Amino acid sequence: MNTLCVSGGAVLGPDHEVERADVLVDRDEGTILEVGEGLNADAAETLDASGCVVIPGLVNAHTHVAMTLVRGYADDKPLDAWLREDIWPVEGAFEPADVEAGAELGVLEMIKSGTTAFADMYFHVDRIADVVERTGLRARLGHGVVTVGKDEAEARADLEESVEIAREFDGAGGGRIRSMVAPHSLTTVSEEYLREAFSAAREIGVPVHLHANETTDEVEPILEDWGMRPLEYARKLGLSAEDFLAHGVHVDDREIELLAESGTGVIHCPASNMKLASGMAPVEKLLEAGVTVGLGTDGAASNNDLDMFGEMRDAAMIGKLAADDASAVPADTVVRMATAEGADAVGLPGGRIQPGAAADLAVVDFEAPHLTPRHDVVSHLAYAARGSDVRHTVCDGTVLMRDRDVQVLDQAAVRERASRRAGEAIARAHE
Ligand SMILES: N[C@@H](CCSC[C@H]1O[C@@H](n2cnc3c(=O)[nH]cnc32)[C@H](O)[C@@H]1O)C(=O)O
Numbered sequence: 001m002n003t004l005c006v007s008g009g010a011v012l013g014p015d016h017e018v019e020r021a022d023v024l025v026d027r028d029e030g031t032i033l034e035v036g037e038g039l040n041a042d043a044a045e046t047l048d049a050s051g052c053v054v055i056p057g058l059v060n061a062h063t064h065v066a067m068t069l070v071r072g073y074a075d076d077k078p079l080d081a082w083l084r085e086d087i088w089p090v091e092g093a094f095e096p097a098d099v100e101a102g103a104e105l106g107v108l109e110m111i112k113s114g115t116t117a118f119a120d121m122y123f124h125v126d127r128i129a130d131v132v133e134r135t136g137l138r139a140r141l142g143h144g145v146v147t148v149g150k151d152e153a154e155a156r157a158d159l160e161e162s163v164e165i166a167r168e169f170d171g172a173g174g175g176r177i178r179s180m181v182a183p184h185s186l187t188t189v190s191e192e193y194l195r196e197a198f199s200a201a202r203e204i205g206v207p208v209h210l211h212a213n214e215t216t217d218e219v220e221p222i223l224e225d226w227g228m229r230p231l232e233y234a235r236k237l238g239l240s241a242e243d244f245l246a247h248g249v250h251v252d253d254r255e256i257e258l259l260a261e262s263g264t265g266v267i268h269c270p271a272s273n274m275k276l277a278s279g280m281a282p283v284e285k286l287l288e289a290g291v292t293v294g295l296g297t298d299g300a301a302s303n304n305d306l307d308m309f310g311e312m313r314d315a316a317m318i319g320k321l322a323a324d325d326a327s328a329v330p331a332d333t334v335v336r337m338a339t340a341e342g343a344d345a346v347g348l349p350g351g352r353i354q355p356g357a358a359a360d361l362a363v364v365d366f367e368a369p370h371l372t373p374r375h376d377v378v379s380h381l382a383y384a385a386r387g388s389d390v391r392h393t394v395c396d397g398t399v400l401m402r403d404r405d406v407q408v409l410d411q412a413a414v415r416e417r418a419s420r421r422a423g424e425a426i427a428r429a430h431e
């Protein structure tokens with residue numbers, strides 16, 4: 001059999017037990033065959049994991065990967081002004097090749113920091129899909145729809161593009177790519193088009209993904225226009241178990257109950273919420289209610305990186321502050337949010353190291369001063385490790401990074417192209 005063996009390390013199991021073990025992978029099927037000692041006898045390929053801990057590849061459950069191009073371009077502003085004054089004008093000047101260059105840069109950064117799957121809402125999605133296809137990651141992709149401020153024809157065309165993209169790309173890249181219909185938010189898409197987005201998604205059999213309750217500015221207008229909370233409104237329009245929303249910062253108790261009832265996932269984006277001062281999501285309450293909570297970096301311009309280790313740490317920290325309780329959102333919980341829970345929320349395989357599961361792995365080098373002594377591996381993963389501690393990255397049974405050498409992209413070329421294209425797009429936006 002065509003196998004890969006990740007050998008000589010410790011493994012973080014599905015119940016977060018840490019044991020000395022090898023991981024044997026079927027490279028053709030992209031699945032884990034066995035976890036145990038002494039498995040590397042006749043593997044076709046091996047990865048040395050001595051001194052390392054093998055963890056499930058991390059799941060970045062909400063991002064806009066091509067926004068790496070605007071990283072550091074406009075900081076220190078609230079969401080609405082930041083989007084309208086800075087980000088949207090530059091995005092308006094993006095050509096398809098810019099989105100491709102930004103996606104390559106983002107994917108490079110994700111592979112280098114142990115992320116193997118992501119959910120992405122953007123435009124020129126065909127270019128993002130192409131990057132995912134050739135680099136070997138796993139993704140759920142959708143075209144973001146905005147209808148406010150557009151005439152009837154433009155609004156319809158944007159929605160139709162999202163539906164078309166969802167139809168075309170679900171199952172692409174040998175099944176590594178899944179799709180979604182992605183209305184931008186409950187306030188930037190009108191009711192009529194939101195309804196259509198939900199019914200089209202149900203017909204295709206894919207989730208709806210949208211930003212919701214990110215700032216109070218997204219709550220007040222819905223209360224005024226519809227006399228109900230945003231998630232009550234979303235539920236009336238069709239929000240269901242397969243769907244997942246980003247942020248969920250300003251949700252009240254009734255909305256939390258509603259999410260638990262509907263089974264809708266929430267993607268917590270702590271760094272973005274802090275940086276844009278959007279607020280503190282009630283993560284502990286959501287978890288207590290039984291809501292599936294994943295973790296996302298959001299775009300690189302509101303973070304400003306795509307490192308899911310940083311996101312775990314931020315989630316634990318802000319979760320404690322929000323609950324006014326140091327025992328809230330503990331290490332074990334944020335590691336779960338960045339792996340199994342995130343995978344479940346976005347409906348992608350992965351997130352667990354066990355036979356039959358997707359072979360999506362990050363091998364973290366623990367032989368570092370900041371990871372010493374090793375009292376508690378899960379604590380280190382949540383609080384002390386960084387993306388740069390990842391030594392090897394494997395997705396779908398394929399080695400994407402070996403000994404920090406990314407096998408699927410030319411790092412220098414990706415950086416050079418992204419820098420040049422970002423500069424040119426910003427110059428065009430100012431013309
Ligand atoms: N088709 C739309 C684009 C929507 S893509 C998704 C959008 O989400 C934006 N975005 C990034 N971060 C956030 C956030 O935190 N909240 C809301 N929107 C965001 C991002 O800039 C991107 O334009 C159009 O033509 O305008």
Ligand SMILES: [Zn+2]
Pocket residue numbers: 062063064211246298299
């Ligand atoms: Zn976002």
